[in-house]
Amino acid sequence: MPRFFVDSSAFSDGKITVRGDDAVHIGRVLRMKPGESLTVCDEYGVEYACVIAAVGQEILLDALSSKLSENEPPYRATVYQSLVRSERFDTVLMKATELGVSSVVPVIASRCTVKLEPREYAKKRERWQRILSEAAKQCGRGAIPRVCDPMPFSDAVKDAAKADLPLFCYEAGGTAPLPEICSSVPSPGTVSVFIGPEGGFEQREADEAAAGGMRMTGLGNRILRTETAAPYVLACLSFRYELPGGSSL
């Protein structure tokens, strides 16, 4: 069944309205008619089984039933990815979407070699969001992950530390193994995953993160590329908290 994503502005008076490109796609490409069925997903991972009420510039839908998408993890994971070269950042966006990320925060860390001017943010962000949306449709996500404007390191740490499971990936000392940290938080509602740039975090950044309440974790003895780190952690979270049996090993 065709699947579309809508945001909260689509809901009013018990109806759901699909606008823009998706409306064109439903009406002109798929040539769907009133009475036919489709699925829409809102931004919270809820899926609505709908019947088309009217087809025009906009598509008007009646929602017959709703359920939490089974394709969303039981936690909201935010990846705080330090800015890296464009093709690497794009890879993180795509893989993280497949692996269940809810939102991505680009972080301006001390050793980032990629510099963005604030005037470039809007265009970059639009591009990043498009990558997330496309990946979400392809892998059957129940909600589209969101990306925000790049955030300075200190602000990002303050934001990330609020999560139930605030992970700061750091290859130098002072860290605890990921499985041990996970065991101490059996059922997190929110997870943050902080990943450094190619050259890693500076010690003072790690100190600031630790002081701010982040849980410092290493990712084993091999050196993971920056674009492998977030997918690695998201896979571990999926194994531990999402797949049946992971919590009761």
Added chain:
Amino acid sequence: MPRFFVDSSAFSDGKITVRGDDAVHIGRVLRMKPGESLTVCDEYGVEYACVIAAVGQEILLDALSSKLSENEPPYRATVYQSLVRSERFDTVLMKATELGVSSVVPVIASRCTVKLEPREYAKKRERWQRILSEAAKQCGRGAIPRVCDPMPFSDAVKDAAKADLPLFCYEAGGTAPLPEICSSVPSPGTVSVFIGPEGGFEQREADEAAAGGMRMTGLGNRILRTETAAPYVLACLSFRYELPGGSSL
């Protein structure tokens, strides 16, 4: 300390001989002299702390001590990756190396759209091996993963089924969650990970694998791309069996 990989032909009479490009690198690029120290790793993940005994066309080393590399997982994982488009296959090789794979077997499955003639095998295999070797040096592996010639599906299943933990990743029904399967094998010495091509395995292939003793597992509800699947499973194995605390969750 400089790190080089050697195979068993390098060992004789209590000495280790480094030949070829690595010998040139040690002698002419690094300009190392007798008495200086370096590390060599054999193909079993053993690291030797060595002192240079003689520098010439070949480099002769005395091994002072040896230990099992701490960068190798406690299991030998073989990825049976169905042939896919070249850039995707290369991605699997690189990511799998970072994530601890021991060997890669290219598999000729029914829905593979990539066809290779046997006369192309040697050249392809050389290219694949080069990618594995380069990735192994970059991520600090203790041993270089190996790749073999493409193998027909049935032969590959027979080979894979010999592992202590023989995993066949299949998105259709009849599967058990990965954490549950892992719990039934607390400490595997060998693991195989079977991954399908872009269009997935045919039902009859899955049936043959199950009948042959493979453990059928799904990878959650989202649709992972073929090049994401092996890294996902290798990350889960690392979390479960390699990182401290993963086995005692």
